[in-house]
Amino acid sequence: NAGVTQTPKFQVLKTGQSMTLQCAQDMNHNSMYWYRQDPGMGLRLIYYSASEGTTDKGEVPNGYNVSRLNKREFSLRLESAAPSQTSVYFCASSESSVLGASLKHFGDGTRLSIL
């Protein structure tokens, strides 16, 4: 009954370091998403994967890469972290990305600070 699980929950990096945020869902969902949330701004889509084997850019993809490892897992990679990437990152999943498929399941986030 885990839903969407994100690891790690907290991370501090130095500028220029790289890291991968992990996300896994156990609901057999086809679509998965990565959002970032910053103070005073709405959730903004970084990348999404409509189905296994596909990925697409969202609103703010620069500085990030993603991998849909399998149907369960969708990872987000920062190759060279910058202070502007300090944020809370949320992974989400849905049955599909088509009309009527509500985005109902979010993880509890990864809080990332880049010094």
Place this chain on the structure above:
Amino acid sequence: EDQVTQSPEALRLQEGESSSLNCSYTVSGLRGLFWYRQDPGKGPEFLFTLYSAGEEKEKERLKATLTKKESFLHITAPKPEDSATYLCAVQAPGYSTLTFGKGTMLLVSP
């Protein structure tokens, strides 16, 4: 130009004092409007999806309504446990993803 605007940014109510949160949107041909609740340190929790003007949905003390330009989240006789940030999001034509508003932070005092 913002597609989704939520107001007010913050709202403080006394327990039992009913009120409404607003979500106005500028997309035409709306495919869906979504409401979420977010508690501090947690991810958004899905509340409702509305698809067409005139549609209403209810859950406990919450009722969501939709017109062609905006949605309201009515909170009837709120309790302190209703304190949270409420997020609105829209799905526009041609997009398979959502655009979120900045949220309304609700604080209900006993």
